[in-house]
Amino acid sequence: MILSQRELFNIPEDVAYLNTAYMSPLLNSVVSACDEGVRMKARPWELMISDFYDTVDDARRLFADIVNVDKEGVAIVPSASYGIETAVKNLNVGLNRTVVLLENQFPSNVYPWHRLVEKKGGKVVKVELLDEESATQAVLEKINTECAIVALPNVLWTNGRLIDLVSIRKRCDQVGAALVLDLTQSLGAIKTDFNIIRPDFAVVAGYKWLLCPYSTGFLYVDPKWRNGEPIEEGWITRADSRDFSGLVNYTKNYELGANRYDVGERANFALMPGVVSALRQILDWGIDNIHNTLAENNKKLAFELSEIGLSSMPEHLRGPHFLGIKLPVSAPKDLINRLAGEKVYLSERGGSLRITPHLWNNEQDFKKLKNVLIKHLK
Numbered sequence: 444m445i446l447s448q449r450e451l452f453n454i455p456e457d458v459a460y461l462n463t464a465y466m467s468p469l470l471n472s473v474v475s476a477c478d479e480g481v482r483m484k485a486r487p488w489e490l491m492i493s494d495f496y497d498t499v500d501d502a503r504r505l506f507a508d509i510v511n512v513d514k515e516g517v518a519i520v521p522s523a524s525y526g527i528e529t530a531v532k533n534l535n536v537g538l539n540r541t542v543v544l545l546e547n548q549f550p551s552n553v554y555p556w557h558r559l560v561e562k563k564g565g566k567v568v569k570v571e572l573l574d575e576e577s578a579t580q581a582v583l584e585k586i587n588t589e590c591a592i593v594a595l596p597n598v599l600w601t602n603g604r605l606i607d608l609v610s611i612r613k614r615c616d617q618v619g620a621a622l623v624l625d626l627t628q629s630l631g632a633i634k635t636d637f638n639i640i641r642p643d644f645a646v647v648a649g650y651k652w653l654l655c656p657y658s659t660g661f662l663y664v665d666p667k668w669r670n671g672e673p674i675e676e677g678w679i680t681r682a683d684s685r686d687f688s689g690l691v692n693y694t695k696n697y698e699l700g701a702n703r704y705d706v707g708e709r710a711n712f713a714l715m716p717g718v719v720s721a722l723r724q725i726l727d728w729g730i731d732n733i734h735n736t737l738a739e740n741n742k743k744l745a746f747e748l749s750e751i752g753l754s755s756m757p758e759h760l761r762g763p764h765f766l767g768i769k770l771p772v773s774a775p776k777d778l779i780n781r782l783a784g785e786k787v788y789l790s791e792r793g794g795s796l797r798i799t800p801h802l803w804n805n806e807q808d809f810k811k812l813k814n815v816l817i818k819h820l821k
């Protein structure tokens with residue numbers, strides 16, 4: 444168990460921020476790194492060619508360590524949508540074939556698939572979930588020989604409903620379907636081993652559970668897709684780009700690995716040092732330790748909340764880092780605003796109260812949450 448790390452963040456004592464699924468606060472060390480980073484552009488004469496490459500490379504390596512893969516498979520992207528679009532550009536569906544999604548999954552992993560089938564045929568199948576049913580089982584039932592692509596999260600963003608990606612991968616292998624993942628709501632908080640899950644493409648927006656600045660993220664690409672078509676044909680992803688004076692010696696060759704999928708201006712002097720700093724901190728804590736600590740804290744919190752009549756999903760059906768509480772019909776419509784008035788910050792998505800604490804939270808936050816819920820739900 445990791446003790447509360449609140450002192451590493453700039454969070455006033457009376458603020459109970461339990462909303463990582465919306466956006467994590469930045470670590471103080473990340474703010475300092477970005478501050479230094481943004482100042483690099485104030486003195487461009489001091490910028491070196493290596494500044495366009497080294498920090499990005501560090502970020503790739505650190506991310507690869509988190510998910511247990513080679514750094515050559517990691518591309519730098521600004522958003523989940525960018526990564527999903529890269530997958531869409533390189534995968535095919537075909538007539539009578541399906542793309543399997545979970546109902547109510549995040550739009551960045553829905554709209555692009557609809558456009559793909561409009562353009563190339565096939566259809567989108569959305570897996571409906573019944574309460575108390577295993578989401579994994581429900582998805583497995585829809586993965587059959589018609590299925591070309593399965594595009595999923597690890598947990599549903601509204602309520603934390605968990606999908607076992609290892610079982611999904613096995614079924615995809617049996618039917619020859621590609622597996623595309625949006626792990627924005629889980630990566631950084633729960634153990635995730637790409638060596639085992641072997642996603643074809645897996646994207647994560649970094650500003651939630653990876654504690655990174657906004658507009659930063661990663662795309663992992665399986666070796667079999669690393670020769671595909673990127674969204675952009677930028678200069679820095681081509682071979683020999685370090686020779687700035689020779690850039691008009693145009694080349695067909697790309698840098699190795701998944702780098703061809705990097706977003707333009709990936710060096711992002713202001714934000715990339717913050718990404719490196721955040722990932723270092725996550726690795727220092729250790730993903731297993733983060734996972735176990737969040738799981739344990741949430742288990743306790745779920746018990747406390749059940750004592751005041753608020754039940755969360757059974758543990759085996761939800762992500763350990765995520766509590767989704769079904770609100771009673773009598774709950775005030777402006778509950779979230781009322782809680783914010785008390786300096787307790789959560790969100791409501793799809794009728795669920797989404798409670799997503801992290802290592803900055805402490806006992807005082809959890810007590811305060813319980814007390815204000817008692818006050819406003821009575």
Ligand SMILES: Cc1ncc(COP(=O)(O)O)c(C=O)c1O
Nearest residue numbers: 522523524549551600627628648
């Ligand atoms: C599951 C999931 N994916 C992606 C995003 C963000 O998408 P994008 O990076 O495309 O803005 C969110 C934001 O809430 C999310 O919950």
